[in-house]
Amino acid sequence: MKRVLDRADERILTELARNARIPHAELAEVVNLSRNAVRQRIDRLERDGLIQGYTIIAGEGRPPTAAVTAMMFVYRHDRMRGGDVIHALKRLPEVVSCDVMSGEFDLVVRVEAGATDRIREIWQEISALPGVRDTLTAFALSSMIKR
Structure with missing residues:
Protein backbone atom coordinates (compact mmCIF):
# COMPACT_ATOMS: atom_id res chain seq x y z
CA MET A 1 0.00 0.00 0.00
CA LYS A 2 1.40 3.37 -1.00
CA GLU A 10 6.14 17.53 0.65
CA ARG A 11 8.31 20.25 2.22
CA ILE A 12 11.24 17.84 2.55
CA LEU A 13 10.96 16.94 -1.15
CA THR A 14 10.73 20.62 -2.11
CA GLU A 15 13.81 21.56 -0.07
CA LEU A 16 15.82 18.59 -1.37
CA ALA A 17 14.90 19.54 -4.94
CA ARG A 18 16.35 23.00 -4.24
CA ASN A 19 19.48 21.69 -2.54
CA ALA A 20 20.04 17.93 -2.28
CA ARG A 21 23.08 18.52 -0.04
CA ILE A 22 21.23 20.45 2.67
CA PRO A 23 22.32 19.10 6.07
CA HIS A 24 19.64 17.18 7.98
CA ALA A 25 19.89 19.63 10.89
CA GLU A 26 19.24 22.61 8.59
CA LEU A 27 16.41 20.80 6.81
CA ALA A 28 14.91 19.91 10.19
CA GLU A 29 14.71 23.60 11.09
CA VAL A 30 13.03 24.46 7.79
CA VAL A 31 10.36 21.74 8.10
CA ASN A 32 10.04 22.05 11.89
CA LEU A 33 10.98 18.45 12.75
CA SER A 34 13.87 16.84 14.60
CA ARG A 35 17.01 15.91 12.67
CA ASN A 36 16.33 12.22 13.34
CA ALA A 37 12.73 12.50 12.07
CA VAL A 38 13.98 14.15 8.88
CA ARG A 39 16.55 11.39 8.34
CA GLN A 40 13.90 8.70 8.86
CA ARG A 41 11.49 10.41 6.46
CA ILE A 42 14.20 10.76 3.79
CA ASP A 43 15.06 7.07 4.18
CA ARG A 44 11.37 6.17 3.79
CA LEU A 45 10.95 8.47 0.75
CA GLU A 46 13.95 6.74 -0.86
CA ARG A 47 12.58 3.26 -0.06
CA ASP A 48 9.16 4.20 -1.44
CA GLY A 49 10.76 5.43 -4.67
CA LEU A 50 9.76 9.08 -4.26
CA ILE A 51 13.46 9.95 -4.14
CA GLN A 52 15.18 7.90 -6.82
CA GLY A 53 18.55 9.54 -6.89
CA TYR A 54 20.59 12.67 -6.57
CA THR A 55 22.36 14.50 -9.35
CA ILE A 56 25.22 16.91 -9.83
CA ILE A 57 25.02 20.05 -11.92
CA ALA A 58 28.52 21.26 -12.73
CA GLY A 59 29.02 24.82 -11.57
CA GLU A 60 31.47 27.54 -12.48
CA GLY A 61 35.14 26.68 -12.44
CA ARG A 62 34.62 23.27 -13.99
CA PRO A 63 33.55 22.82 -17.58
CA PRO A 64 30.55 20.51 -17.86
CA THR A 65 31.20 17.26 -19.66
CA ALA A 66 29.02 17.24 -22.72
CA ALA A 67 26.96 14.10 -23.00
CA VAL A 68 26.37 12.58 -26.39
CA THR A 69 22.65 12.14 -26.91
CA ALA A 70 21.02 9.71 -29.30
CA MET A 71 17.41 8.80 -29.97
CA MET A 72 16.91 5.15 -30.80
CA PHE A 73 13.70 4.09 -32.48
CA VAL A 74 13.14 0.43 -31.66
CA TYR A 75 10.91 -1.94 -33.60
CA ARG A 76 9.93 -5.05 -31.62
CA HIS A 77 8.84 -8.42 -33.01
CA ASP A 78 5.70 -8.38 -30.87
CA ARG A 79 4.35 -5.02 -29.71
CA MET A 80 1.94 -6.51 -27.20
CA ARG A 81 4.27 -9.06 -25.57
CA GLY A 82 7.59 -7.26 -25.94
CA GLY A 83 8.02 -6.34 -22.28
CA ASP A 84 11.34 -8.18 -22.09
CA VAL A 85 12.88 -5.45 -24.27
CA ILE A 86 11.70 -2.73 -21.88
CA HIS A 87 13.04 -4.66 -18.88
CA ALA A 88 16.44 -4.93 -20.57
CA LEU A 89 16.43 -1.19 -21.32
CA LYS A 90 15.76 -0.39 -17.66
CA ARG A 91 19.06 -2.05 -16.76
CA LEU A 92 21.10 0.31 -18.96
CA PRO A 93 22.03 3.41 -16.91
CA GLU A 94 22.56 5.52 -20.05
CA VAL A 95 18.91 5.07 -21.07
CA VAL A 96 17.30 8.20 -19.65
CA SER A 97 13.82 7.67 -21.10
CA CYS A 98 11.82 5.12 -23.03
CA ASP A 99 8.40 5.88 -24.48
CA VAL A 100 5.98 3.40 -26.03
CA MET A 101 4.71 4.97 -29.23
CA SER A 102 1.78 4.56 -31.57
CA GLY A 103 2.43 4.49 -35.28
CA GLU A 104 5.29 2.97 -37.21
CA PHE A 105 7.85 2.31 -34.47
CA ASP A 106 7.28 0.82 -31.03
CA LEU A 107 9.72 2.56 -28.68
CA VAL A 108 11.63 5.83 -28.60
CA VAL A 109 14.67 5.47 -26.36
CA ARG A 110 16.75 8.49 -25.30
CA VAL A 111 20.34 7.54 -24.56
CA GLU A 112 22.94 9.86 -23.00
CA ALA A 113 26.55 8.69 -22.80
CA GLY A 114 30.02 10.18 -22.47
CA ALA A 115 31.17 9.14 -25.95
CA THR A 116 29.85 7.98 -29.29
CA ASP A 117 31.63 4.65 -28.80
CA ARG A 118 29.43 3.97 -25.77
CA ILE A 119 26.32 4.84 -27.81
CA ARG A 120 27.46 2.29 -30.41
CA GLU A 121 27.91 -0.36 -27.69
CA ILE A 122 24.43 0.34 -26.35
CA TRP A 123 23.00 0.18 -29.88
CA GLN A 124 24.67 -3.22 -30.35
CA GLU A 125 23.22 -4.45 -27.05
CA ILE A 126 19.71 -3.26 -27.93
CA SER A 127 19.89 -4.62 -31.49
CA ALA A 128 20.95 -8.04 -30.18
CA LEU A 129 17.97 -8.38 -27.81
CA PRO A 130 15.76 -11.32 -28.85
CA GLY A 131 12.60 -9.19 -28.98
CA VAL A 132 14.07 -6.46 -31.20
CA ARG A 133 13.33 -6.62 -34.92
CA ASP A 134 15.13 -3.44 -36.03
CA THR A 135 16.43 -0.07 -34.81
CA LEU A 136 17.01 3.39 -36.19
CA THR A 137 19.40 5.75 -34.38
CA ALA A 138 19.71 9.53 -34.66
CA PHE A 139 22.27 11.65 -32.81
CA ALA A 140 21.24 14.99 -31.31
CA LEU A 141 23.26 17.85 -32.78
CA SER A 142 22.28 20.31 -30.05
CA SER A 143 19.78 20.61 -27.25
CA MET A 144 17.58 23.70 -27.44
CA ILE A 145 15.30 22.98 -24.47
CA LYS A 146 16.27 20.76 -21.54
CA ARG A 147 14.23 20.68 -18.37
Whole structure:
Protein backbone atom coordinates (compact mmCIF):
# COMPACT_ATOMS: atom_id res chain seq x y z
CA MET A 1 0.00 0.00 0.00
CA LYS A 2 1.40 3.37 -1.00
CA ARG A 3 1.65 5.90 1.76
CA VAL A 4 0.05 9.32 1.36
CA LEU A 5 2.51 12.18 1.68
CA ASP A 6 1.86 14.68 4.43
CA ARG A 7 2.85 18.35 4.44
CA ALA A 8 6.23 17.62 6.07
CA ASP A 9 7.11 15.04 3.37
CA GLU A 10 6.14 17.53 0.65
CA ARG A 11 8.31 20.25 2.22
CA ILE A 12 11.24 17.84 2.55
CA LEU A 13 10.96 16.94 -1.15
CA THR A 14 10.73 20.62 -2.11
CA GLU A 15 13.81 21.56 -0.07
CA LEU A 16 15.82 18.59 -1.37
CA ALA A 17 14.90 19.54 -4.94
CA ARG A 18 16.35 23.00 -4.24
CA ASN A 19 19.48 21.69 -2.54
CA ALA A 20 20.04 17.93 -2.28
CA ARG A 21 23.08 18.52 -0.04
CA ILE A 22 21.23 20.45 2.67
CA PRO A 23 22.32 19.10 6.07
CA HIS A 24 19.64 17.18 7.98
CA ALA A 25 19.89 19.63 10.89
CA GLU A 26 19.24 22.61 8.59
CA LEU A 27 16.41 20.80 6.81
CA ALA A 28 14.91 19.91 10.19
CA GLU A 29 14.71 23.60 11.09
CA VAL A 30 13.03 24.46 7.79
CA VAL A 31 10.36 21.74 8.10
CA ASN A 32 10.04 22.05 11.89
CA LEU A 33 10.98 18.45 12.75
CA SER A 34 13.87 16.84 14.60
CA ARG A 35 17.01 15.91 12.67
CA ASN A 36 16.33 12.22 13.34
CA ALA A 37 12.73 12.50 12.07
CA VAL A 38 13.98 14.15 8.88
CA ARG A 39 16.55 11.39 8.34
CA GLN A 40 13.90 8.70 8.86
CA ARG A 41 11.49 10.41 6.46
CA ILE A 42 14.20 10.76 3.79
CA ASP A 43 15.06 7.07 4.18
CA ARG A 44 11.37 6.17 3.79
CA LEU A 45 10.95 8.47 0.75
CA GLU A 46 13.95 6.74 -0.86
CA ARG A 47 12.58 3.26 -0.06
CA ASP A 48 9.16 4.20 -1.44
CA GLY A 49 10.76 5.43 -4.67
CA LEU A 50 9.76 9.08 -4.26
CA ILE A 51 13.46 9.95 -4.14
CA GLN A 52 15.18 7.90 -6.82
CA GLY A 53 18.55 9.54 -6.89
CA TYR A 54 20.59 12.67 -6.57
CA THR A 55 22.36 14.50 -9.35
CA ILE A 56 25.22 16.91 -9.83
CA ILE A 57 25.02 20.05 -11.92
CA ALA A 58 28.52 21.26 -12.73
CA GLY A 59 29.02 24.82 -11.57
CA GLU A 60 31.47 27.54 -12.48
CA GLY A 61 35.14 26.68 -12.44
CA ARG A 62 34.62 23.27 -13.99
CA PRO A 63 33.55 22.82 -17.58
CA PRO A 64 30.55 20.51 -17.86
CA THR A 65 31.20 17.26 -19.66
CA ALA A 66 29.02 17.24 -22.72
CA ALA A 67 26.96 14.10 -23.00
CA VAL A 68 26.37 12.58 -26.39
CA THR A 69 22.65 12.14 -26.91
CA ALA A 70 21.02 9.71 -29.30
CA MET A 71 17.41 8.80 -29.97
CA MET A 72 16.91 5.15 -30.80
CA PHE A 73 13.70 4.09 -32.48
CA VAL A 74 13.14 0.43 -31.66
CA TYR A 75 10.91 -1.94 -33.60
CA ARG A 76 9.93 -5.05 -31.62
CA HIS A 77 8.84 -8.42 -33.01
CA ASP A 78 5.70 -8.38 -30.87
CA ARG A 79 4.35 -5.02 -29.71
CA MET A 80 1.94 -6.51 -27.20
CA ARG A 81 4.27 -9.06 -25.57
CA GLY A 82 7.59 -7.26 -25.94
CA GLY A 83 8.02 -6.34 -22.28
CA ASP A 84 11.34 -8.18 -22.09
CA VAL A 85 12.88 -5.45 -24.27
CA ILE A 86 11.70 -2.73 -21.88
CA HIS A 87 13.04 -4.66 -18.88
CA ALA A 88 16.44 -4.93 -20.57
CA LEU A 89 16.43 -1.19 -21.32
CA LYS A 90 15.76 -0.39 -17.66
CA ARG A 91 19.06 -2.05 -16.76
CA LEU A 92 21.10 0.31 -18.96
CA PRO A 93 22.03 3.41 -16.91
CA GLU A 94 22.56 5.52 -20.05
CA VAL A 95 18.91 5.07 -21.07
CA VAL A 96 17.30 8.20 -19.65
CA SER A 97 13.82 7.67 -21.10
CA CYS A 98 11.82 5.12 -23.03
CA ASP A 99 8.40 5.88 -24.48
CA VAL A 100 5.98 3.40 -26.03
CA MET A 101 4.71 4.97 -29.23
CA SER A 102 1.78 4.56 -31.57
CA GLY A 103 2.43 4.49 -35.28
CA GLU A 104 5.29 2.97 -37.21
CA PHE A 105 7.85 2.31 -34.47
CA ASP A 106 7.28 0.82 -31.03
CA LEU A 107 9.72 2.56 -28.68
CA VAL A 108 11.63 5.83 -28.60
CA VAL A 109 14.67 5.47 -26.36
CA ARG A 110 16.75 8.49 -25.30
CA VAL A 111 20.34 7.54 -24.56
CA GLU A 112 22.94 9.86 -23.00
CA ALA A 113 26.55 8.69 -22.80
CA GLY A 114 30.02 10.18 -22.47
CA ALA A 115 31.17 9.14 -25.95
CA THR A 116 29.85 7.98 -29.29
CA ASP A 117 31.63 4.65 -28.80
CA ARG A 118 29.43 3.97 -25.77
CA ILE A 119 26.32 4.84 -27.81
CA ARG A 120 27.46 2.29 -30.41
CA GLU A 121 27.91 -0.36 -27.69
CA ILE A 122 24.43 0.34 -26.35
CA TRP A 123 23.00 0.18 -29.88
CA GLN A 124 24.67 -3.22 -30.35
CA GLU A 125 23.22 -4.45 -27.05
CA ILE A 126 19.71 -3.26 -27.93
CA SER A 127 19.89 -4.62 -31.49
CA ALA A 128 20.95 -8.04 -30.18
CA LEU A 129 17.97 -8.38 -27.81
CA PRO A 130 15.76 -11.32 -28.85
CA GLY A 131 12.60 -9.19 -28.98
CA VAL A 132 14.07 -6.46 -31.20
CA ARG A 133 13.33 -6.62 -34.92
CA ASP A 134 15.13 -3.44 -36.03
CA THR A 135 16.43 -0.07 -34.81
CA LEU A 136 17.01 3.39 -36.19
CA THR A 137 19.40 5.75 -34.38
CA ALA A 138 19.71 9.53 -34.66
CA PHE A 139 22.27 11.65 -32.81
CA ALA A 140 21.24 14.99 -31.31
CA LEU A 141 23.26 17.85 -32.78
CA SER A 142 22.28 20.31 -30.05
CA SER A 143 19.78 20.61 -27.25
CA MET A 144 17.58 23.70 -27.44
CA ILE A 145 15.30 22.98 -24.47
CA LYS A 146 16.27 20.76 -21.54
CA ARG A 147 14.23 20.68 -18.37
